[in-house]
Amino acid sequence: MENFSANANAIFDRATQDYHLLNHVDAFMKNPFQSGTIDFLLYEKNWIDVVQWHLEDIIRDPDIDPFKALEIKRRIDRSNQERTDLVEKIDDYFLNLFKEVKPLPYASINTESPAWAIDRLSILAVKIYHMRDEVNRTDADEQHVINCREKLNILLNQREDLSQAIDTLLREIGEGKKYMKVYRQMKMYNDPSLNPVLYSKPIK
Template sequence: MAFTEHCNTIFNQAIRDYHLTDNVNTPIHNPYDRDSIDFSLYMKCWIDTVQWHLEDIIRDPHIDPQEALSLKRRIDGSNQDRTDLVEQIDSYFRQQYSDVKPLDTARLNTESPAWAIDRLSILALKIYHMQEQVNRTDATSDHKEKCASKLAVLLEQQKDLSLAIDQLLEDIQAGEKYMKVYRQMKMYNDPSTNPVLYGNK
């Protein structure tokens, strides 16, 4: 099984598990061993799924401003958790390919494997929710046709991105490409680099 096929299976499982309750406060029950890559993939998609619904909730035009602020803080924390997990997944790949000696002609890729997998997780969510729109019984035929057209594009995109990721991993394994990971170093969460935070001390 290709690595991305494995990823998509776990992503779909996490999305299905979340929608058993469809509640952003549902406790996560990750079924995989904590030290495994599967645990990280499941956790990554679960975080993405919860955040997807938080983003829906915060766009309610009638939301209480205090609740909106609380949700914004929660989304900020979720984004940090997401970034941390992507970096954790990249650490897995660094370990996997630590014995590979890049060829003299090896090239650097535009993004690391884990950041591409991050996009694959989001795509799984887009596909799930676009399929929901296609299946709606309360929507017009025109709406469902437009969503079906968008769904076809998303499925093609998933196929292409999966292939590109698998090819990237093959190239790294063969020494034709090499990994170089830069930590995100987000400044707005750091009280020493965000001027609003260190200016209010």
């Protein structure tokens, strides 16, 4: 677990780069890692993030057909649910990994579970890729490049800090100094039994 973030960042960068070899939201790339492993889950997680990044770009086209926009919005909603489900699978991996660890009497809980911190790390990889693209643009003016280079440096620093924090959290959970407590994301709007707009409709 000591270098978990370094491995995760490498996988996130690989998935983001793999997507851009095809560069289409409907593209498919076979996950190169063995099913059931944490590396497989990390690759899947980033693939969802990078596809959704591009869906968010497309839907902001001011000339987009309204029906197309609605279709994409619903696809983004599904993607968010898939993202949440995958984060919970990553947390399940850690719950199983640390199941034999007995928390020390003074052990404390973190503000978020490991997987939700890793979720932010994955999204950072996508941001860094695209901000680097902006820095390398040849059709942009000098000030744009300067501004984007400053933002890229901040993102890289943020990734370094977050990576260190994740590694520290995992180490302390393994040592019993922290403990995991996972709250499942009970999203109500996707559940036809909890969303009043859906459950109030008469059955056809």
